Amino acid sequence: MNLFSDIHALVLSALDQMVADGTLPAGLSFAAVTAEPPRDPAHGDMATNAAMVLAKPAGLRPRDIATDLAARLMADARVTAADVAGPGFLNLRLDLSVWHALAADILVQGPEYGRSDMGTGTRTNIEFVSANPTGPMHVGHVRGAVVGDALARLLSFAGYDVTREYYINDGGAQVDVLARSAYERYREAHGLSPEIAEGLYPGDYLIPVGRALKEAYGERFLSQPETVWLDTIRAFAIDRMMAMIRDDLQALGVAMDVYSSEKALYGTGRIEQAIDALRGMDLIYEGTLEPPKGKLPEDWEPRIQTLFRSTAHGDDVDRPVKKSDGSWTYFAPDIAYHYDKVSRGYDQLIDIFGADHGGYVKRMKAAVAALSDGKVPLEIKLIQLVKLWKNGEPFKMSKRAGTFVTLRDVVELVGADVTRFVMLTRKNDAALDFDFDKVLEQSKDNPVFYVQYAHARSCSAIAKGLEAGVATDDDSLRAADLSGLTHPAEVMMLRKLAEWPRLVELSARTHEPHRVAGYLSEVAAEFHGLWNRGNDDPALRFVQADDPATSAAKIALVRAVGVVISSGLAILGVTPASEMR
Template sequence: MTQTKTLYAAYAALIESVLTELVGEGVLPAGTSLANVTLEPPRDPAHGDLATNAAMVLAKAAGMNPRALAEAITAKLAKLPSITSVDIAGPGFINLRLAPEIWLDELRAIARLGAEYGRSAMGGGRVVNVEYVSANPTGPMHMGHCRGAVVGDALSSLLEFAGHRVIREYYVNDAGAQVDVLARSVHMRYREALGESITIPEGLYPGDYLVPVGEALAAEFGDRYAAAPESEWLVLFRTRAVAAMMDMIRADLAQLGIRHDLFSSEAELQASGKVDAAEKWLRDHDLVYDGVLEAPKGKAPPEDWEPVELPLFRSTRFGDDQDRPIKKSNGAWTYFGADLAYHFQKAQDADALVDIWGADHAGTVKRIKAAVAALTSADGGEPKPFEVKLVQMVQLMKGGQPFKMSKRAGNFVTLADVVEMVGKDVVRFTMLTRKPDAQMDFDFDKVVEASKDNPVFYVQYAHARIRSTLRKAADMGLTPSDAALDRLGPEELALVARAAQFPREIEAAARAREPHRVAFYLYDLAADLHSFWNLGNDRPEKRFIVEQDAGLTAARLFLADAIGQVIRGGLGVLGVEAVETM
């Protein structure tokens, strides 16, 4: 992995050295924390190239007015040859403007590093377990799973690009009642394959996707289980059905470019005794005890309610509103109990955990975070970082109306159907055009629209424009060169400044566990590229190819090639192809 100090990191270090000098001079007290000092592009590019809040956040420690401290800082920054101007704005923000050669050096760095530009060592090789999708293995992937699948997969790629090692995990919920329902549904299809006329009862899975599973079982076992009691075939049919569903799920996810490193079975986890071992460990650490749950609050208890002693996890120690049972009164594990053991297992092999959940699971976030905090700190260490990212559902729209479509599923829109209609890249990028906890409409008409209002098209078109320009130039015998980069003017340098934000955006997105930030950034970069391109429509001298000026053309082609590389890098992180033509 190639790692170089990015422009923002270099100037952040420079500002830190200035502040360290002020500590040495007694302007700032010894031990002053610089943790809240930031360096970022100003909201308005007219204000400068970089802005820092150093004077604002350190004024109290210095016992100074923020503007007075800002003057002390700017006095030192103004002496640096790479900084052409330093201004104090408002109550004490400091805006810097950099010499053009600084941006040209960054442009050369993009060209030199190629696909490695933006890659970071921030993660330090720490292992992050990202669990995503984890849909019940009862049918094909549908659009209810799509958004979380894309967010989880893009986050995994982002964390890898930022220097983490990532375990991409799918938790197979194959131990609950829903897989028994699946087995009974398959038994109906098995009987159908043997020639029996069937009607799928209410409560079973009606989708045609189970027909091949029933046919395969009929071919293998004949009528052996057609009239046999459930006890003779339930486990077999459940095992075969889950395996078939997981094959289908893997195939569906592959169409979207989604992959996992590890598929963990809930049934195997329980059969292995690891859940029992987790309970013993928790009891040994006084985190589980036998107690009686309180009666339901806010209303009279049901007539059949009676206090029952259950093993309870002490989740109130960690911010939950009540302790939670890990087993039911019949001795079966609660979902929370099994989930607790599963996270205990995951934490053994990772430095941090991230779960991508549907928003309908919001009510369980507090207790599972409490459990993981307890499990990973009970021996006196710091709790392992654990985040749950909630993903809202996606509403499908077409022609301004909610869209319903079902070819084989029974009652839902399959992911495979949508990918077939609009393509993998459209689905993936669209899922990242809003924050995951915000509601989203997936409009079949808009996601294939060739307009600025369609982010997928807008970003891919920017890359296609660049590639087309480079091909046209090559046909004319013109090639990119950095020999005359000093010919580039303010509009071109503004493009470089936007491109130079890519490494910073990668690190910020990885730190926040928010891959949609990369999509937002790519849209802004594409907008800048299109704006510069449009200058040439009215002013031929602003075009990338100016036939009568080979030196300027070579410099602009060098710039275009670098912008294209940054777009490819960002799209690669999101798992989206950077198309050559449109």
């Protein structure tokens, strides 16, 4: 059951009747008509903006439309009141039986409650993390990994066919630096002093790679020139780094469906094929770019380059795809990679990049728009920085990594569940403070604890019901008579649970999984409030002595709360707690 969709359909049906009898003119679009929670819960259970959005195109006063619409909606047994507010908003109150039916439906559907088919199987590729395979993942990658994985889970729950993809940046100069750094650790494994020159990777994580190289190749590459060992050691080191990255992702609960290699694009004709496709659209030409705005670099001089006419698809300037020396720019293989994704038949592409890729957005979207003839949208979500704190101070860097705090550092300190939830407490494009002390404290100010405690409390209440002789299995709770759930606090709890299917669709439509974390905090607050009311009002306690029927109804409500929290946490990739320790 999606109660908001049901009432929205009721509103649209009433509007159709108004058109049929001439109250409203024909040809009106109802696309902007909504049914949603009122801003103030005291105003009712639902509100519709129908009169407000239709007044101008209909040439009528909003209140006149609202008054007529209210009378028609009141004819439905589910609606007990329809009040016109302000200039024409319509606030609705629903019969108690609607909320009782909702609770029963949640128990029937279980984890499927809230699942949607709005995605209609749309094939969606989400590329995220895509860290250079030059070392362990750092905390910046953590947030991107969590956002990408949660978005994939959310879209899957909303009916999309999702592929998680990791693009291995193994084709640039950075992997040559990796090979040279690993070679020094290889020398170190043979008892020689490593020469970690400026520009090489100094982290201790390459020491095991050096030892593995010694075991695999013995002394073969000692005292040999770089031309002899570079390719072999580069491939070996990349393989070891990717194994480390996969382990890091697994520790965070992230599993990729596809790993694609940048290096595999070179020498295979795939870059040339993508550029030729653009050339066939008259979007590739030889030209000279304007000098950069602002202060002119001392070494800048106009050069003839091969350019992509990205301004034809919304970019600010055209972009080079080949340098004046004939080599490809970094942009060229990225074009080829996205061309490959388009060719694989995806209906939409989502890239999750670090905040430092902001200048890359327009050119990449222009390339995908051109290569897909505008049929495959590309959304690029930028992940803002995470600031780490501990003991009131910025968290120190990792010795193992050499220059940064690693994903492993974070997960080992607070666990994967806490890490994931906290990373989703703010929108991806907002900076986030991660305080190791606060995310572990047991208080209502800690959203992770607050939500997990609500789920643990629901489990505790069900266990107490069982001890009191209440049949708490799902079949029995589904059959319970819920008509006794009449207290405003109980109805308010049901109203919040009713928002879950709507929240799923809204979050999926906007590609914003952080909305799920915010909603779960609201559910937890409502449930904790209901629990605490029972301390003062015995009638609100979930287990009523000598009244098994009432206890069963209240435990059914508790179970419904647990179902929704568990489903929401699953989208976030967090395991619900059955007890707090």
